Amino acid sequence: MASVGPSAASTQPALPSGVAVFKTIPYAFILPEIVCGTWVWILVAATSVSLPLLQGWVMYVSLTSCLISLLLLLSYLLGFHRNSENWKVLDSLYHGATAILYMSAAVLQANATINSEFGISPNYQLNSAASFFAFLTTFLYILHAFSIYYQ
Numbered sequence: 001m002a003s004v005g006p007s008a009a010s011t012q013p014a015l016p017s018g019v020a021v022f023k024t025i026p027y028a029f030i031l032p033e034i035v036c037g038t039w040v041w042i043l044v045a046a047t048s049v050s051l052p053l054l055q056g057w058v059m060y061v062s063l064t065s066c067l068i069s070l071l072l073l074l075s076y077l078l079g080f081h082r083n084s085e086n087w088k089v090l091d092s093l094y095h096g097a098t099a100i101l102y103m104s105a106a107v108l109q110a111n112a113t114i115n116s117e118f119g120i121s122p123n124y125q126l127n128s129a130a131s132f133f134a135f136l137t138t139f140l141y142i143l144h145a146f147s148i149y150y151q
Contacts, residue, residue, distance in 0.1 A: 015083050021076045026091075029144040030073045036137040037066040043130035044109065047123040051115060054108040058134065061105040065098050065141075092148045099141035106134035 021027045040062040049055045072094065081087040113127040 015076070015081050015087055019077075021073070026144055026147040027076055029140050029147070030069055030076070033137060033140045033144065034066055034069050034073065036133050036140060037062050037069065039133040040105075040109075040130055040137060041066060043126050043133065047116075047126045047130070051112050054112050058105045058109045058112075058130070061098075061101050062134070062137075065102065065137075068094065068098075088148060092145060095141050095145035095148070099138060099145050102134065102138040102141055106131065106138050109134045 022031065041059060044055050044058050075081065109127070110131045113124065113131045116124045116127045
């Protein structure tokens with residue numbers, strides 16, 4: 001006779017709360033995303049912004065993403081999700097959209113780095129470090145977005 005309860009294959013893993021957030025793979029990427037995004041923001045802010053349209057977008061994306069990721073991390077730490085499946089959808093959509101926005105910001109920052117190499121701005125080292133962290137942060141957001149699907 002067949003059992004009436006849900007099968008083991010149909011149950012979803014519980015969303016982490018508290019310190020378990022840092023031990024669960026997709027959600028463990030949130031803190032490095034915040035740290036690397038903060039470095040992008042600090043490094044771009046430290047340069048003399050010679051291309052305000054390009055680096056303004058980089059500043060906007062990095063600061064906004066950092067703040068929203070911080071709010072998301074706090075909501076996971078405090079357990080606001082109450083193990084709802086809607087949080088997985090929200091998390092996946094946020095990280096997917098942010099990965100696309102961060103990719104555009106990283107490319108624009110790389111363009112600012114190339115322009116600073118040819119003498120427009122004297123801050124080549126800061127711009128190249130900001131480009132590195134922008135691409136690293138993009139990679140972290142992509143990893144987070146795709147690892148939710150493979151849980």
